[in-house]
Amino acid sequence: MAKIAFIGAGSVVFTRNLCSDILLTPALQNSTISLMDIDPLRLRQARDLVQALIDGRGLHARVEATTDRREAIRDANYVITTLQQGGLDAYALDIEIPQKYGVEQCVGDTLGPGGVFRALRTIPVLLELGREMDELAPHALLLNYVNPMAANCWAYDRATGRPHVGLCHSVQGTSEMLAEWIDVPYGEVVYHCAGINHQAFFLTFRRGEEDLYPRIRQATETPEIYGQEPVRIELMRHFGYFVTESSGHASEYVPYFRKTEQMVNEELVPRFTEQVNGWFDFGRTGGYLRHCIERQEFAQQDYEKLIAGTKALPTRRTHEYGSHIIEAIETNQPIRINGNVPNRDLIPNLPNGCCVEVPCLVDGNGIQPTRVDTYPPQLAALNRTNVNVQELIVHAALTGEADAVHHAVLLDPLTAAVCTLPQIHAMVDELLQAQQRWLPQFQLARG
Known part of the structure; x- marks a missing residue:
């Protein structure tokens, strides 16, 4: 079955939603989900959440977690990027x-000085990832969720020529x-x-x-x-x-x-x-920056409820x-x-x-x-x-x-x-x- 790698899996809420969607899809319920993040604590929380989804639904999917990006993408069929560099x-x-x-x-996060500098921080990471995919997952499709979408994807295409979609x-x-x-x-x-x-x-x-x-x-x-x-x-x-x-x-x-x-x-x-x-x-x-700071506290509360079983697992795929x-x-x-x-x-x-x-x-x-x-x-x-x-x-x-x-x-x-x-x-x-x-x-x- 498919191996699906998440790069930047410490984005706990987004990772949970995407993995929940995957695990609600009958054709993907035996997949291997490989989570990678540079933050060991957030990575552990993401792994625990995905494991809770697997266990709660009685599935045969497998989740693995690593701080080694190369290991995460090795032999992957799909690579999903959700990272925020910096x-x-x-x-x-x-x-x-x-x-x-x-x-x-x-x-x-898309245009303006903020979008310009977010792209300049992110593009080198995406290009390194592309080179690693050439070596370790040559047929994998990149699904990029990282903003600024247009600049990131344009640079990835020009530098790597690899298949991708934003x-x-x-x-x-x-x-x-x-x-x-x-x-x-x-x-x-x-x-x-x-x-x-x-x-x-x-x-x-x-x-x-x-x-x-x-x-x-x-x-x-x-x-x-x-x-x-x-x-x-x-x-x-x-x-x-x-x-x-x-x-x-x-x-x-x-x-x-x-x-x-x-x-x-x-x-x-x-x-x-x-x-x-x-x-x-x-x-x-700065409205969205303040929202992101507040959302960290919400994400922690959400994590604790899901792990404790006091919050119901999603039953429908998102859009x-x-x-x-x-x-x-x-x-x-x-x-x-x-x-x-x-x-x-x-x-x-x-x-x-x-x-x-x-x-x-x-x-x-x-x-x-x-x-x-x-x-x-x-x-x-x-x-x-x-x-x-x-x-x-x-x-x-x-x-x-x-x-x-x-x-x-x-x-x-x-x-x-x-x-x-x-x-x-x-x-x-x-x-x-x-x-x-x-x-x-x-x-x-x-x-």
Whole structure:
């Protein structure tokens, strides 16, 4: 049966959910799950959780845990990455240093200075992993969950050429939300969604022959729904289509919503009127960082309850794509996902080779992306403002050129709306200095 390796398995809640999905899949219930993390305590907790899932369901699956990445991936069929290089210490620097210069990031894991530096920390790890997979698991498929998705996958493709797919849950979550807004059963909805990760758009959203966009637009006029997603609704009103990523995220990828601290706190934050936005502190700067810190305590409590048997085991698979992809490949039963893959003429008006998020067929042949012929030009133009930054991130990560790091942040839409050129240069220098222990590829460039 399949061997499935998790790299960064100390992300206990996410590892538990993905492993639960795998173990709820009949075709995968005899799999070997190999967990790897650099933190022995969190690794032990992850192993205990997965073993509890196996024992609680009376399965014959096997779980193993190791701090040796090579051992984890040896002979693996699938490698799932959920790591966070530098952890919350590095993440705090991603948020706090740019804020000194007026760059107000709510999440900071995809674009902006935070996304740039998260990618620069992560890409070397992914490339090392790719080289190890060449040696130890040459036929394995990489399923990457690590942000910033587009830059990470683009660099991995350019440097390794290995089969991979980047996975996110924003398409599933947003499509479910839209169906709920208009009171249409989700099973009756058909949609076509494409773009780049965290900035893909629902090009169609229908039930049978009925175009559901008029109902979506009508629903967004109600204060309750507008208060859930004010940024995404404003983007739809001006660009014509609904974007996949939450308003806290989406507000960072464009220059319109976060120009000053006052603008964030007095204009943006009050638009969030529904508690559903509490996880990113209603758009405030550093909201998601604070959520991650709080979530650590929740994860520990969750772990203790599951191990003690006082919390019921999940009985249904989540909407994460991971287990469904592995099942489709192992059983040759086709499914459709939205995956992040290299742009090999898939969206012709986006740069060749960049990472795009498009509908993909998955079966025994692996991941098979589909072409999007009529991608609206205004959406492609908006995407390209993000792709420009991603391209320079990849160049910087693969060459070790510190100048390319400066160029990436100079072209970031939010940063450019806030800072002068000298301010951006000083900010990048400060970030490089503060994070040098996680950025070995730039040591020679600075030396």
